[in-house]
Amino acid sequence: MTGPDANNSTDSLRTAIESVADQLCAAVDGNFDFRVKVTAPDQSIEKLQMLINFVLDAARRGIHEQQILNDELRVTMMQLEHSCKQAEAANQAKSDFLANMSHELRTPLTAILGFTDILNESAAAAQKEKLDIIHRNGTQLLSIIDDVLDLSSVESGDARMIVGDMEVVPLLMEISSGFSAAAQQKHIELSCYTRTPIPCTVSTDSLRVRQILTNLIGNAVKFTDRGWVRVEASFIAVPVNRMQIDVIDTGVGIDGNDNEQIFDPFSQADSSVTREFGGTGLGLTISRQFAQMLGGDVKLISAKRGMGSHFRLELPCFADENTQFVELEGVTNDDATDRPSATTSTSTNPIEALDILLVEDGIDNQRLIKHILTKHGANVTTADNGQLAIEAFAAAKSAGSPFKVVLMDMQMPVMDGYTATKNLRSMGIATPVIALTAHAMPGDREKCINAGCNDYATKPIKPKELIELIGTLAATNKATQTVANHV
Numbered sequence: 001m002t003g004p005d006a007n008n009s010t011d012s013l014r015t016a017i018e019s020v021a022d023q024l025c026a027a028v029d030g031n032f033d034f035r036v037k038v039t040a041p042d043q044s045i046e047k048l049q050m051l052i053n054f055v056l057d058a059a060r061r062g063i064h065e066q067q068i069l070n071d072e073l074r075v076t077m078m079q080l081e082h083s084c085k086q087a088e089a090a091n092q093a094k095s096d097f098l099a100n101m102s103h104e105l106r107t108p109l110t111a112i113l114g115f116t117d118i119l120n121e122s123a124a125a126a127q128k129e130k131l132d133i134i135h136r137n138g139t140q141l142l143s144i145i146d147d148v149l150d151l152s153s154v155e156s157g158d159a160r161m162i163v164g165d166m167e168v169v170p171l172l173m174e175i176s177s178g179f180s181a182a183a184q185q186k187h188i189e190l191s192c193y194t195r196t197p198i199p200c201t202v203s204t205d206s207l208r209v210r211q212i213l214t215n216l217i218g219n220a221v222k223f224t225d226r227g228w229v230r231v232e233a234s235f236i237a238v239p240v241n242r243m244q245i246d247v248i249d250t251g252v253g254i255d256g257n258d259n260e261q262i263f264d265p266f267s268q269a270d271s272s273v274t275r276e277f278g279g280t281g282l283g284l285t286i287s288r289q290f291a292q293m294l295g296g297d298v299k300l301i302s303a304k305r306g307m308g309s310h311f312r313l314e315l316p317c318f319a320d321e322n323t324q325f326v327e328l329e330g331v332t333n334d335d336a337t338d339r340p341s342a343t344t345s346t347s348t349n350p351i352e353a354l355d356i357l358l359v360e361d362g363i364d365n366q367r368l369i370k371h372i373l374t375k376h377g378a379n380v381t382t383a384d385n386g387q388l389a390i391e392a393f394a395a396a397k398s399a400g401s402p403f404k405v406v407l408m409d410m411q412m413p414v415m416d417g418y419t420a421t422k423n424l425r426s427m428g429i430a431t432p433v434i435a436l437t438a439h440a441m442p443g444d445r446e447k448c449i450n451a452g453c454n455d456y457a458t459k460p461i462k463p464k465e466l467i468e469l470i471g472t473l474a475a476t477n478k479a480t481q482t483v484a485n486h487v
Contacts, residue, residue, distance in 0.1 A: 016045045020052065032059040098152050103411060105145055106438035110460040111364035113138045118371060142460060147282040154289045161293055166206035168198055168233060168243070169328045175213050176231055179221045189228040190221065191332045196234040197325035202243055202317050208290045209315070212298065215283040216247040216311050224251030227308070233328070235317065242296070243317040248310045254303035262300065263288050291315070350471020352377035357403040359389040359420065360436065361412040369407065372463045385412045386420025393424065403431060404474050410437040410448060418451040425452040432473035436461070
C-alpha cells in the first residue's frame with residue numbers, strides 16, 4: 001500500500017499504539033483495575049489489546065489472591081501473637097506458682113530441720129534415731145523441691161551458667177567425703193582418684209558441676225548395697241581436650257531396655273526402683289541438661305541388672321603448655337573418716353559479740369535463727385517486718401550501738417525485705433544486709449542484690465554456712481570502715 005492510504009494506516013496505527021501506551025500508564029502506580037479499549041482497523045492492534053487485557057486480568061487476580069493471603073497471614077500472625085502472650089502468661093503463672101510453693105514449703109522446712117538439729121544435740125540414743133528419721137525425710141523433701149525447681153528453670157530457659165575457675169580435686173574430695181558416712185553405714189567402699197594427671201582448674205560453673213556430681217555419686221551410693229563405688233577423673237587430649245569424671249558402682253544396675261528412659265523426666269529404671277529407693281526421677285534429666293549447657297554431657301557408659309552401672313560426666317577442658325596438672329591417689333571413705341573434720345578446727349568464733357538485727361516475720365524461724373546466732377555468741381535483736389527493722393536500726397544508731405549485720409527476710413507483711421533494704425540504702429546505711437528467703441528460683445538472688453543486699457541465703461538455712469557468711473561480711477565491712485577512717 002502506497003500513497004495517502006498508507007499514510008492514513010500508519011497514522012491510525014501510531015494513534016492506536018499511543019492510546020494503548022496512555023492507558024497503560026495507569027498500571028505504573030499498581031492499578032490494574034481497568035481494561036484497554038482501542039478502536040483501530042488493524043488486527044494486530046486488536047490482538048495486542050486482547051493480550052494486554054489478558055495480562056491485566058491475570059495481574060488483577062494475582063493481586064486479589066495476594067490480598068487474601070495477606071489477610072490470612074495477618075490473622076495468623078495475630079493468632080500466633082495471642083498464643084505467644086498466652087504461653088508467656090502461662091509460663092509466668094507457672095513460675096509464680098513454683099516460687100510461691102517453694103516459699104510455702106521451705107519456710108516450715110526451715111523450722112522442722114532446724115529444731116530437729118537442736119533437739120538432736122541433747123537427745124538420748126533412742127530419741128536420736130527418731131530425730132534422724134525426721135531430718136532425713138525433711139531433707140529428702142527439700143531435695144524433691146530443688147529438683148522440680150531446677151527442671152522448671154531449664155525448661156523455661158531461665159537456668160543460668162556462671163563460669164569461673166573450678167578446682168577439680170578439692171571438689172571431688174569434698175563431694176565424696178560428704179557421702180562417706182552413708183557408704184560406711186552400708187559397708188561399701190567409696191573411693192576417689194585420678195586415672196591420669198588432670199588440670200588443676202577447669203573453666204566451668206562449679207555450682208552446676210557440684211549438682212551433677214552430687215547426683216551421680218549420691219545415686220551410686222544409694223543403689224549400691226554391696227561392693228564399691230569409684231569416682232575416677234581423667235584428662236583426655238584427643239580429639240579435643242576434655243575432662244572425664246566416671247562414677248562406677250557394683251549396685252543394682254539397669255536393664256538394657258531402660259538405658260535411655262532413665263534420662264527422661266520423672267522416669268526411673270522401673271517401678272520397683274521407685275518403690276524401694278524413692279526419688280522423683282529428675283536427677284539424671286537435670287544433670288544431663290546442665291552438662292549439655294556447659295558444653296559437655298552425662299552418659300551411661302554401661303549397665304547391667306545386678307552388675308552395677310557406669311556413668312560419665314564429660315566437660316570441655318582447655319589445656320596448653322602452661323597448664324598445671326595434679327594427681328589424686330586413691331582416697332577411700334575410711335581415709336575421709338580419719339581426717340579431722342573441718343567443723344572441729346575453728347579457733348575463733350566469727351560472730352562472737354556481734355550485734356545482729358534479725359528481721360523475720362515467722363515466729364518459729366525467728367526463734368530458730370536467734371537460737372543459732374546467740375549460741376555462737378551474737379547479740380541478736382529481732383523485728384517482725386521491714387518497717388520495724390528500719391525503726392530498730394535508727395534507734396540502735398541513735399544509741400551509739402549500730403547493728404553490724406542485718407539478716408533480712410524478703411517476704412513479710414507491712415513492709416517486705418526488698419523495700420526495707422532499699423530504704424536503708426537510701427538513708428546512707430552501708431551495713432551488710434544478708435537476704436533470707438524461701439524463694440530459690442532463677443533471678444531471686446539478682447533481685448535481692450539489686451535491692452541492695454550484700455548476699456543471699458535460702459531457707460532452710462545451713463547454720464555453719466550462714467555463720468561463716470555473717471562473719472565474712474562483718475569483717476570485710478569493718479576493714480573497709482577502718483581504711484575509710486584513715487583516709
